[in-house]
Amino acid sequence: MTLLLLPGDGIGPEVTAEARRVAERIAPDLAIETRLFGGAAYEAEGAPLADETLAVAKAAKAVLMGAVGGPQFAAAPRHLRPEAGLLALRAGMGVFANLRPALCFPALARASTLKPEVVEGLDLMIVRELTGGVYFGQPRGVETLPDGRRRGVDTQVYTTDEIERVARVAFELARGRRNKVTSAEKSNVMETGLLWRETVTALHARDYADVALEHILADNAAMQLVKAPRQFDVLLTDNLFGDLLSDEAAQLTGSLGMLPSAALGAPGTPGLYEPIHGSAPDIAGLGLANPLGAILSLAMAFRWSLGRPDLADRIETAVGRALDGGARTRDLGGDLTTAEMGAAVLDAL
Numbered sequence: 282m283t284l285l286l287l288p289g290d291g292i293g294p295e296v297t298a299e300a301r302r303v304a305e306r307i308a309p310d311l312a313i314e315t316r317l318f319g320g321a322a323y324e325a326e327g328a329p330l331a332d333e334t335l336a337v338a339k340a341a342k343a344v345l346m347g348a349v350g351g352p353q354f355a356a357a358p359r360h361l362r363p364e365a366g367l368l369a370l371r372a373g374m375g376v377f378a379n380l381r382p383a384l385c386f387p388a389l390a391r392a393s394t395l396k397p398e399v400v401e402g403l404d405l406m407i408v409r410e411l412t413g414g415v416y417f418g419q420p421r422g423v424e425t426l427p428d429g430r431r432r433g434v435d436t437q438v439y440t441t442d443e444i445e446r447v448a449r450v451a452f453e454l455a456r457g458r459r460n461k462v463t464s465a466e467k468s469n470v471m472e473t474g475l476l477w478r479e480t481v482t483a484l485h486a487r488d489y490a491d492v493a494l495e496h497i498l499a500d501n502a503a504m505q506l507v508k509a510p511r512q513f514d515v516l517l518t519d520n521l522f523g524d525l526l527s528d529e530a531a532q533l534t535g536s537l538g539m540l541p542s543a544a545l546g547a548p549g550t551p552g553l554y555e556p557i558h559g560s561a562p563d564i565a566g567l568g569l570a571n572p573l574g575a576i577l578s579l580a581m582a583f584r585w586s587l588g589r590p591d592l593a594d595r596i597e598t599a600v601g602r603a604l605d606g607g608a609r610t611r612d613l614g615g616d617l618t619t620a621e622m623g624a625a626v627l628d629a630l
C-alpha cells in the first residue's frame with residue numbers, strides 16, 4: 282500500500298472520494314487503502330486513531346486525510362475527541378513542517394472578499410510548525426483550586442532544534458520560489474518568540490544568507506495579510522499562529538475549500554496531506570462541499586512524497602482549467618455538487 286486514505290468526518294468522505302477518483306485516473310497502479318479516522322473511528326473502534334491505523338500510516342508513502350470533528354463528539358473526553366486523533370497522527374508521524382500554500386487562481390480573484398487588485402496573483406506559502414508549541418506543551422489541563430475557582434493552563438514551549446528544523450524547510454522552499462522568508466512571532470511579549478527570532482536569525486546567518494529574511498510580529502502579520510498579502514513569499518511561524526494565519530490566508534484566495542496542505546517530517550518518512558478546511562458538519566452529506574482542497578492535497582502528495590511532480594503539475598493545471606471553464610461549487614458562488622466538481626477536474630485531465 283502506498284497511499285493511505287483517512288476520509289474522517291463530516292465532508293471528509295465526500296471530498297476524499299473525489300481525490301481518490303483523480304488518483305485512480307492519473308496513477309492507476311497506485312495502491313490505495315482506506316481506514317477510519319477521527320470521530321468515525323471513535324464510534325466504530327473506540328479511539329479516534331487506532332494503534333494499527335498509525336502503524337499503517339507510518340508504513341505508507343503518503344497519507345491523505347479529509348477532515349475530522351463534529352458537534353456530536355463535543356462531549357467525548359478530550360483524549361478521545363477527533364482532534365486529539367489528528368494531533369496524535371501528526372506527532373506519531375513526526376510531521377513537523379506544515380506547508381500551507383495560498384494561491385489565488387486567476388479565475389477566482391473575484392470570489393475573494395478582498396478587492397481583486399489586492400489578491401490577484403497571490404502566491405504565498407505558510408510554513409507552520411506542527412508538532413510543538415502550545416498544542417503539545419506540558420503542563421496543560423484544568424484544575425480546581427482550594428477556594429473553588431478553576432484554573433486552565435496551556436504551555437507554549439519550543440527548543441532550538443524544533444525551531445531550526447522547521448526554519449530550514451522554510452529557507453529551502455524560499456530558494457525555489459522568490460527567495461524571501463518572513464518569520465512571524467511575538468518576540469515583544471513571549472520568551473518563545475524571542476528564542477524563535479534569535480534561532481531563525483542565527484540559522485540564516487550560518488546557512489541561508491543568500492535568502493532575504495524579515496521578522497514580523499504575528500499580529501502585524503495578520504494585518505499585513507489583508508492589507509498587502511503579495512509582500513509575502515514564505516511565511517514561517519509557530520503552531521498556533523500558523524493555525525490562525527493560514528485560515529486568514531485561505532480566505533484571501535476566495536474559499537477555504539480551495540486550500541491544500543502538506544505536513545512533512547524527516548526526509549524519507551511519509552507526508553500527511555489534508556485540505557485545510559474543517560469537517561463542515563452543516564453541509565456534510567449534502568454534496569455541497571468543494572473537493573478542490575482535497576484534490577490539490579493529492580497533488581502535493583504526488584510532489585512531495587510519491588516522487589511524481591509531473592502528476593502534481595497535471596492535477597494543478599486541470600484544477601485551473603476546470604475553474605477557467607466556469608466550474609464552481611457553492612462556496613465559490615456556483616451550483617456544482619461535490620461530484621460534479623470532481624468530474625470537471627477529471628474532464629480537464
Ligand code: IPM
Pocket residue numbers: 349350364367524557
Ligand atoms: C487545522 C485545524 C486543526 C488545528 C484542528 C482540527 C485540530 O484547525 O489543521 O488547522 O488546529 O491544527
Ligand code: MG
Pocket residue numbers: 524525528
Ligand atoms: Mg486550523
